[in-house]
Amino acid sequence: NEELDKLRHAxxxxxxxxxxxxxVASVSCIFGLGSPEEYQSFMAYIRKGETRSPAKLARQLIDMQYERNDFDLARGRFRIRGDTMEILPAYEEVG
Incomplete structure (x- = not known):
């Protein structure tokens, strides 16, 4: 269920x-998340105005199981248009 997955990530x-x-949740809500250390290894901290190599950031996102889709931006995806990268985290509906 897409909504439950979003809430679990949030x-x-x-x-x-x-x-x-x-x-407060049922035990089944946390199945499949892995250890806290593993989950944290899939986090990237990006600050507003920070300069990063787009290629390196894209590679990091792909390693974190994000999908690049330059047409349909949805949860867990990112797109690059010109010099702008848009990222929609797995715990959000809108970026």
Whole structure:
């Protein structure tokens, strides 16, 4: 289920990046996430205005299981148009 997957990623992200999080859910909601260390290895921190090589960032996103699709931007995908890269995280509906 696409909505449950989005919520699962959002909850995991919150647990790893915030201190004020409490999650109440069934055990089945966390199956398939792997260890916290493994999940964190699939995180990239990008700051507004930061300069990075587009090719290296694209490679990092692909290694993190993102899909490049220059036409249909959806959860877990990124696209490059000219000198602009758009990334839609797995825990968001809109970028």
């Amino acid at each position: 909850a995991t992200r919150a647990l790893l990046t915030r201190r004020d999080v409490l999650i």
